[in-house]
Amino acid sequence: MRNRNSTRIAWCITGSGDRIEECVNFMKELKHRYEPEIDVYLSREGLTVLKFYRLFDTVKEEFTKVSTEKGPNAPFLAGRIQLGRYDFVLIAPATANTVAKIAHGIADTLVTNTAAQAIKAYVPVYIYPVDQKVGEIITRLPDGRDLKLRIRKEDVENVDKLRRMDGITVLSAIQEVETLISTNPS
Secondary structure (H helix, E strand, C coil): CCCCCCCEEEEEECCCCCCHHHHHHHHHHHHHHHCCEEEEEECHHHHHHHHHCCCHHHHHHHCCCEEECCECCECCHHHHHHCCCCCEEEEEEECHHHHHHHHCCCCCCHHHHHHHHHHHCCCCEEEEECCCCCEEEEEECCCCCEEEEEECHHHHHHHHHHHCCCCEEECCCHHHHHHHHHCCCC
């Protein structure tokens, strides 16, 4: 049974392999430490990447409500947001594609439409983009091998645009979510 006074989060997962394991592990940690109500919403590619990293079963076992995108408004997350069901929306990890769409006002997926509708309804949106600094990073593949990735300036410029948008807060580390939960007066 869920705690009625707990923080209510719509946690959206997009199709980024980079940071996916970190985000899932932190979701579980938060759940056990603070008992927030976390409903998980997966983009189509989020589902693909969770399965690729063998994390989908973990998410299904840990969280009661796990929904996968069928279209920009299915499941009807925008309606739940407008009814005040969630204290905030969290998109973590957020791919460069999702960040670019939100930064440019495109709302054609479940996650981007959710962000747009949350902002309109004055529900805070927190985004943890994987591409935050130009340069190279090393990420880990599901088989444990390292993969070198280039972070492009165009992707970082879109993250910077998000930082200037009303209703959106860009997180530089997933651990910043803990402050949102531990200080929420719900």
